[in-house]
Amino acid sequence: HPLWQNSVYDPVLKPLKISYDPTTCLHIWNNGYSFLVEFDDSADRSIIVGGPLENQYRLKQFHFHWGAINEWGSEHTVDCKFYPAELHLVHWNAVAYPTFEEAVMEGDGLAVIGVFLKLGAHHEGLQTLVDALPAIKHKDTVIEFDVFDPSCLIPQCPDYWTYAGSLTTPPLTESVTWIIKKQPIEVDENQLEAFRMLLFTSDGEEEKRMVDNFRPLQPLMNRTVRSSFQ
Ligand SMILES: NS(=O)(=O)c1ccc(C(=O)O)c(S(=O)(=O)NCCc2ccccc2)c1
Numbered sequence: 001h002p003l004w005q006n007s008v009y010d011p012v013l014k015p016l017k018i019s020y021d022p023t024t025c026l027h028i029w030n031n032g033y034s035f036l037v038e039f040d041d042s043a044d045r046s047i048i049v050g051g052p053l054e055n056q057y058r059l060k061q062f063h064f065h066w067g068a069i070n071e072w073g074s075e076h077t078v079d080c081k082f083y084p085a086e087l088h089l090v091h092w093n094a095v096a097y098p099t100f101e102e103a104v105m106e107g108d109g110l111a112v113i114g115v116f117l118k119l120g121a122h123h124e125g126l127q128t129l130v131d132a133l134p135a136i137k138h139k140d141t142v143i144e145f146d147v148f149d150p151s152c153l154i155p156q157c158p159d160y161w162t163y164a165g166s167l168t169t170p171p172l173t174e175s176v177t178w179i180i181k182k183q184p185i186e187v188d189e190n191q192l193e194a195f196r197m198l199l200f201t202s203d204g205e206e207e208k209r210m211v212d213n214f215r216p217l218q219p220l221m222n223r224t225v226r227s228s229f230q
């Protein structure tokens, strides 16, 4: 999604408040599309509030999208530029809806924080995830993941873009308030290569490397992207 060129500064936008409980972390698994870390969302223990949001939203999972090479991989662009990967932290409006499945179908149901990954320095926090990837190489493999604080993957800089959009995976419902951080996090080449060692395929099937698992850019149409910064 092309950010920046068509964004308008909105002085009313508040800072996003993130409070995650690292012990709500459950497991990390390969779902044949990406790898994701899932959280216990049965209570308001890992939540975000503020920013463009009316309610607080519960963290359900985070996952990544990446390319086969460093030239592309992200699902949003800035100045027509792709990043090699993009992190999505998926939250749902448990104040307004009883289940995640119902929230997925509603305009204010989901809030996804997007963080760009840029090639650069080694990322200590990400390495904990990278070390677990060989154990979930194949589709539908899962390992326990007891404690992890996803805040370590979110840049300090408070600046973000936000727009009303959709899931980038089926059912593609227009239920997502996208909150894309302006500042990327830096990861090194080995860490990106570790993502590319994952497989789309199950054990025993002909191996297909898990790369280019991003939705192609979609036209902005008449949507307004607001920025929290000037
Ligand atoms: N790129 S994105 O943030 O739009 C996104 C990508 C993948 C998934 C996912 O299902 O893993 C999700 S999800 O966890 O929100 N699931 C959406 C599909 C779904 C709907 C209803 C029940 C289960 C899954 C979101």
Ligand SMILES: [Zn+2]
Binding pocket: 063, 064, 065, 088, 168
């Ligand atoms: Zn995603």
